[in-house]
Amino acid sequence: MIYLELFYTFFTIGLFTFGGGYAMLPMIQQKVVEHNWLTMEELVDFVAISESTPGPFAINIATYVGTETGGVPGALCATLGVVLPSFIVILIVAKFYLKFKNSKAVSGVMYGLRSAVVGLMAAALFGMLATVFFHNVDVSWANMLRPEFLCSAVIFAVMTVLALKKLSPIIIIGISAAAGILCGYIFL
Amino acid sequence: MTFAERLKQSLKLLLIFLKIGAFTFGGGYAMIPIIEYELTEKRKLITKEEISDIVAIAESTPGPIAINSATFVGFRTCGVLGSAFATLGVVLPSFVLISLIAFFLPRIMDYRVVQYAFFGIRAGVLALIVKAVISFWKRAEHNAFSWVVMICAFLWSAILDWSAIALIALCGLAGFVFCLIQRKRGAMK
Numbered sequence: 001m002i003y004l005e006l007f008y009t010f011f012t013i014g015l016f017t018f019g020g021g022y023a024m025l026p027m028i029q030q031k032v033v034e035h036n037w038l039t040m041e042e043l044v045d046f047v048a049i050s051e052s053t054p055g056p057f058a059i060n061i062a063t064y065v066g067t068e069t070g071g072v073p074g075a076l077c078a079t080l081g082v083v084l085p086s087f088i089v090i091l092i093v094a095k096f097y098l099k100f101k102n103s104k105a106v107s108g109v110m111y112g113l114r115s116a117v118v119g120l121m122a123a124a125l126f127g128m129l130a131t132v133f134f135h136n137v138d139v140s141w142a143n144m145l146r147p148e149f150l151c152s153a154v155i156f157a158v159m160t161v162l163a164l165k166k167l168s169p170i171i172i173i174g175i176s177a178a179a180g181i182l183c184g185y186i187f188l
Numbered sequence: 189m190t191f192a193e194r195l196k197q198s199l200k201l202l203l204i205f206l207k208i209g210a211f212t213f214g215g216g217y218a219m220i221p222i223i224e225y226e227l228t229e230k231r232k233l234i235t236k237e238e239i240s241d242i243v244a245i246a247e248s249t250p251g252p253i254a255i256n257s258a259t260f261v262g263f264r265t266c267g268v269l270g271s272a273f274a275t276l277g278v279v280l281p282s283f284v285l286i287s288l289i290a291f292f293l294p295r296i297m298d299y300r301v302v303q304y305a306f307f308g309i310r311a312g313v314l315a316l317i318v319k320a321v322i323s324f325w326k327r328a329e330h331n332a333f334s335w336v337v338m339i340c341a342f343l344w345s346a347i348l349d350w351s352a353i354a355l356i357a358l359c360g361l362a363g364f365v366f367c368l369i370q371r372k373r374g375a376m377k
Contacts, residue, residue, distance in 0.1 A: 002231035004196070016353045020246070020259060021217075022320035026345060027352050041310065048309045049289060051316065054213050055282025058252035062254040063283050067290035079352055086251025087275055090259040091268065093249055099250075101241060105364060110248045113365020114273060114327060119341025121321045125314065126346045132310045152311040159315035164322070170213065172312050180308015181301055188304070 002070045003077045009035065010062050010081030018113050021057045026120035028061060030125065037065050040131040051169045058082050132156075151183040189266065197266045198273040204231075205258050205277025212254075219278075219283050223261065229316050233265045239258050 010033050018023045019129045025047075032038050038046070050060040059079060066078030093100050100106060130139050133152050144150075158179075159172050189197070204226050212219045218245060225232045244255035255275060262274030296302050328334055337359055344355050 001375075012353065014251045016250060016356050017252075018247070018250055018356070019324065020251070020256075022317060023324065024252070025317070028354050030345075042312050044310045045306050047313045047316070049293070050304075051213070051313075053282070053285055053289065054211055055209055055285070056219075056254035056278070058255070059279050059282040060286050061191065061297065063286040064290050069288050075283065075290075079253045079283055081277060082252070083255050083275060086255040087259050087271070089249045090245070090256050091263060091271060093245055094260055094263040094271075097241065097245060101244060104367070106248055107359040108364035108367035111329065111365065111367050112337060112359040112361070113356065114324075115329065115337035115363075116341045116359035118321065118325045118328050119338040120345050120352055120355065121317070121324060122338075123342050123345035125317050125321060126342075128314055128317065132314055138316065143298075152307070155308050155311035159312040160318050163315045163319040164192050169316050172316060173309055176308040176310075176312025176315075177305040178308070180306065180311075182306045182308075184300075184304025184307055188307075 003073060005035070006066055006070060006074050007077040007081040010066075010078045011085060013062075014058070015085040017058070018110075019117050022121060023117050024058055024061075026124040029124050032065055034059075038071050038162060040128060044128055048173050052173055108142040147183075151180075151187055155179050155183070160179040194266045194269055198270045201262055201265060201270050202230075202273040202277045205262075205274045206280060209254075209278040210281035217253060219257060223257055227261060227265075233376070234261060238264060337362060 003010055013024065013027045013031055017027050030042070033040055033043065046061060046064055047057075049064075050057045053060065059082065063075045064080040066075035068074075070077065086144040108113060133149050133156075134143055135148050137146070159176055162175070163169075163172055203211075208219055208222050208226065212222055220239070223242075224236075224239045228236055240273055242257050242260050243253075245260060246253045249256055256276065258274040258278040259271045262271030297306075328338070330364060341359065344350050345352060
């Protein structure tokens with residue numbers, strides 16, 4: 001049943017993501033794309049939509065995937081699923097939080113997780129680069145000469161520089177959209 | 189506190205977190221200063237020390253930072269009822285707005301100009317993710333152990349395409365064991 005599956009999938013995503021926001025991408029990519037609920041391109045599009053609307057990414061993506069696959073009840077199940085693990089864990093932790101804060105076991109686990117999340121996010125980025133740069137063609141040297149690849153690569157390079165200069169994400173998305181429209185009508 | 193007082197306090201939390209959910213762009217971390225302003229400076233419901241504890245705890249528990257903070261603040265101010273209302277508040281604005289967007293988005297995607305805009309946006313989003321990877325990398329440790337974990341995590345997911353959940357469990361365990369050994373040797377407190 002789709003509702004249970006949405007709930008269960010987002011519950012596991014919520015339970016195994018540490019760090020919030022973009023740290024969620026690898027897990028979402030693996031689970032959501034695997035279920036064919038979204039394509040990789042739709043996922044990347046949605047990151048942009050989430051950045052340009054208020055609210056946390058996790059809630060936004062759960063609501064969106066839920067609505068797309070099961071309407072409003074689907075959205076409810078997915079959102080409840082992603083919220084519930086945090087809610088339960090925090091209620092437990094809030095009771096014993098001084099103990100938790102000073103726990104050597106917790107700091108040891110987090111020591112490993114902080115590095116794991118970096119590797120996982122880099123892997124998610126790697127997969128997305130292939131999809132976005134090569135659209136619907138094979139990853140190859142020859143295809144790097146296609147106008148789609150060249151336009152994407154230039155926009156990506158410029159935006160990376162701007163993003164590292166701490167320009168706000170919404171402005172980056174705005175400029176990329178304008179550049180995309182310009183490239184689209186001139187080269188594609 | 190009587191139940192009536194708790195309910196009143198919880199409804200107040202609901203309104204505060206509705207506002208936070210509706211007006212913060214950029215998710216979890218962007219919410220922390222706003223939570224601090226609304227709950228510490230304006231209403232004195234929690235202390236400054238608790239705010240920094242919230243960040244530390246939200247980071248070392250699973251799930252989105254925004255939900256973790258809302259639940260934690262709600263619980264500290266008025267128990268389980270408070271945490272339920274605060275969490276509902278932070279979720280509701282996103283839920284309503286995204287449901288509407290999910291309805292309209294497929295309809296505008298047919299326009300060529302929108303398709304081209306998203307063509308550009310996709311490349312821009314990748315740049316935002318690069319920035320996120322770098323900032324997570326900066327917050328992680330930089331020694332032989334953490335580099336091995338990072339590289340293994342990357343290969344595990346990008347090349348072997350194995351389960352991210354299994355990886356998280358393994359790396360948590362590895363970190364725990366590593367810190368235990370380091371402490372035994374006296375290299376770490």
